[in-house]
Amino acid sequence: MRKGVDRQTVADALTRVLTSRTFARSERLRAFLKFVVEMEQVGLGHQLKGYTIGIDVFSRGEGFDPGTDPLVRVQAGKLRKLLNQFYADEGIDEPLRIRIPLGGYVPVYEEASSHTTHAARGTESHLRAEGVGWSAQIDHLASSDLPRIAIIDRSTGDRKAAIFMHSLLGERNTPVIMEPPLSGRSRLSDTRPDATLHFEIYLDVFDRDPDCLDISIVHPATGSTLSRSQLRQDEADDAMDIALAAHQFAAAALTIPGLVYRFSRKRKIASPLMRCLEATYRYQIEQTEEALSQARDHQNMWSSMRTSHGVITEIPRLIALAYLAN
Template identity: 35%
Template sequence: MEKPLNHFREIDGERISTSLKRILESRIFSRSERLRSFLKFVVEMEQQGRAQEIKGYTIGIDVFSRDQSFDAGSDPLVRVQAGKLRRLLNLYYADEGRREALRIRIPLGGYVPIYEWNVASYIERHTHEGMSLPHREARSERASREPGTPINTAINEGHGRDRCSPADGGARSRSELYRLPRIHIDCSGIADGRGLPFVNAVRLAAGLLHGIELTARPIEDDDLAAAHDLDFTLSISASNSTRPLCARLLHAGSRLQLFSQICDAGAATNRLQIAAFANQVVAHTMPIAGLIYQFAKCHGYSTALMDCLEATYKYNLDSSSAAYWEASYHQTRLAHSRHLPGFTTNLADLVALKGVATQDS
């Protein structure tokens, strides 16, 4: 079975080294030798497989030339410099590095770097290079319907088709309009007891979010060809009980890796620290403002329900008139007035429409 974009499956070391080199040579970082050294040290240590050694103490000694008596707990030097490094990286990616496809981050609460795709930039770059994107069918433009016409009505009357219609032109079922991203958790790559607290922490954190679905059933290799465009795999792995935990998020159909993060071996022995690591992974990937929704939107995989959730979420952020009309438009198109009598700011009300659609089908 052919797996498209096989050469983009992993974020390889050469790509990370190239990205690091561009950051270190940038104008924004040229003014701070200390922060260049800080970033170079943690990335190179992680790439050498020594993530468990990236601690405040080693950074204080190896980067900032403190002596052996340095106490990272009482001396805030490394924490302060890490905050400056995070801000400088944000400035770089907002300016010189805004078109970078791969981004290096230093997560809050730790110093082990993470690597993630800037999905929009990644797609734009490879589209310009003439490379195929990892979706299997061309997507039609958003259906043209008058505001106030529910999607269900438009499809039943044949006046329009959803933006993600199958290639044969047939209208998608109602359930497809309300489909949400499904994340398949795969902990088969870890044999010790650290997988369970990670999975449970992901479930607890994701349970507070609207707009995704979790399942503990991993996608088997034989099923990848039939995977839905909104299927994703979150895998957790470690070569043995003394090695760091590695979490990876992949798009199931293309095997494109969207996100990876490492929890060093020292922290990965404590259940609360494993839970904190899981919370970081969820925060980066699963909210409406996270990587999964960005990826789906860039590829045209977003469903009517996803678009409605995003528009309503944006209204909740700033309560502007423009955001209200956008959210109201999507809500009116999504559901008949008998199911959604008026405008709502409650995302749970919108997700509940998924069950109504299933009953009406």
């Protein structure tokens, strides 16, 4: 148990999870979670191995071999997913969150600050009411906080390009700021003095292949092309096909593990907020003590994100808190 989290607080948090609607139909996972938390609370976390859990929770015999029988590993994966589901919806206001890190079964506890939680939720609700997503042109964030993306349609009225552009602009859950579309050969870097985190997506149709939409993303400050792909006519018969291609492009290029963030990290131009989001995302997917420590260190650089010892795991909430800090 982490310093500052008393036993009753953990017990109350566990009870709320076990009696939730999310866990109502998962008797085995309730038993799994209850066992590992109670063992850790009485100082027996070192005994939480696959063999012990297989016997005491899932009633396997003494001949149970967790090396050949993946039962405990599979159930632990299901438990992590169900906990994430609970805290993303029914338990979104929980002051203490129970996590099972990858690679082990000893639970860890994340304590959120009620002040920052409610402030961030209020800000996030306001932004969503205004029709914006994670960042979506939050003007109070400095130009160097998040990557700014301009879509430049150079296709002179191509239908595929227009649908692709509108679909990209409709992507809400990408931690970048989408600039108003540009036409012709205007460059974002020509209009802003600080182009370090400015990227451009070019949509082109060339005479040599007029049925093909050429899509590229570049970093004007360095002249680097991050990616280049084509959308052909047989892949774009329907607007929904084009929208799907735009969604897949956004997932590959504009998300935290995507091209823009990776390029920024490798070129050492990522902002403190970007590094904070990356560290938090890494903790979400790895669930290790090392990832937790790194996420906490990054978040503690922002006064509005500090908690007593835990971390905030929701990316939209972190962006809302960065908004509050500006």
